[in-house]
Amino acid sequence: MKIPILYEDNHLLIAEKPVNVPVQGDRSGDSDLLTILKKDLKIRYQKPGNVYLGLVHRLDRPVGGAIVFAKTSKAASRLSDMIRRQALERKYFAVVHGTPKEKKDQLVNYLYKDKRQNKVFVVTPDHPKAKRAVLDYEIMESYKDLSLLSVHLHTGRSHQIRVQLSNAGYPLFGDQKYGEHVNKKGQQIALWSHAIRFEHPVRKELIETHSWPPHDFPWDLWETTGSNRSSGELPL
Template sequence: MSKFVVKHSDKNNLQVLYEDNHIIIVNKRAGDIVQGDKTGDKPLSEVVKSYIKDKYNKPGKVYLGVVHRLDRPTTGIVMFAKTSKALPRLNKLFAEKKTNKTYWAIVKNPPVKTEDTLLHWLKKNPKNNKSAAHHKEISDGKKAILHYTTLKTLDNYTLLEVTLETGRHHQIRVQLASIGSPIKGDLKYGFNRSNPDGSISLHARRLQFVHPVSNEAIDIEAPLPEDAVWNACL
């Protein structure tokens, strides 16, 4: 299996982890939005387009397909398609759960169990953009399953590694909060104070998949944010 960890920053402060003719993978910063929304803020997709246009001196519009997203206060791996050939193939990989995504989360209260599988039914409230976790099946609820294991115990926090079986709205955030372990900085789901930069301590750490064009096994790992608590996790 090939493993790539490439650090690259350009004038847009973009950290490119992997790039070929069909795919570009970047390390998203806290506060970046992946795709444009009602805020009108410049999305990460446009920053990546600018990077491609400048790097390859491309005339006209640059093609870029959004494959998946991360919440705005979350950091880590985001993949985009550079070609119309790659986009539907990447969408299929994600839809058929043929990618392995690993997240790291820093929580204040350690879970009772050092490792476990969490099963809830989540219901989203669009009015406050928040999901609620229920232990039993409810009307309009979506089944959510994640697995976590404890990686490290710090003085005041605990580092968890999380993998998902489902991809629901705010899934990791609400499920960890439901067992009394809200993510550091996540005011929306019960943490008592915000992080200085407005982030939450949830990081899309690793992505593994088979390249949809070359059929090569790809394994990407995103460096952690520059932060004293994250540094203590290494």
């Protein structure tokens, strides 16, 4: 499997994750992105022994797009700290059912993950295992009963975008877990990690990368993400 590399230096590797490929190994036994990239580094640089590649954040298995890895333990530690301080900015494209009432809004919820079900629920703030989740969204375009949103994550909770938008009444297109009442089996979830921006953990320069969704439905409904999309990236 050929993985597109969006940025690479001695400290970082930003790759474009294909849809339906797990970020790291799981019980399915399917090929995972972390292992694929380690093997690629080993071959490209003829490295003896084990190759270090640190996982600092994740994307859900059905989600594609930009994801950051650390090539050194120093970079991994500093990137993890950036994520804790919300200094690593992440922006997503999301296609949802319906049109949100507000063109721009911030969603704040408290989430609880049931690990047995591998499902996340919106709970009250006083829930003993509740974690605060915050995102901003902006409507970019709408077509019939679908809307294209730009989503800016402030926190990185499991399934966060999917749960929060579904709870607000706008489930993601193709999401079988949080929008089973409006989606059909076999549809691909329309959520894409579009942009990542952060200060380089060693060189301190600004790093910004962009990734675009495939030319498939429903992405091809809009000029921004479809076959006629402009070459300009969305600002973070």
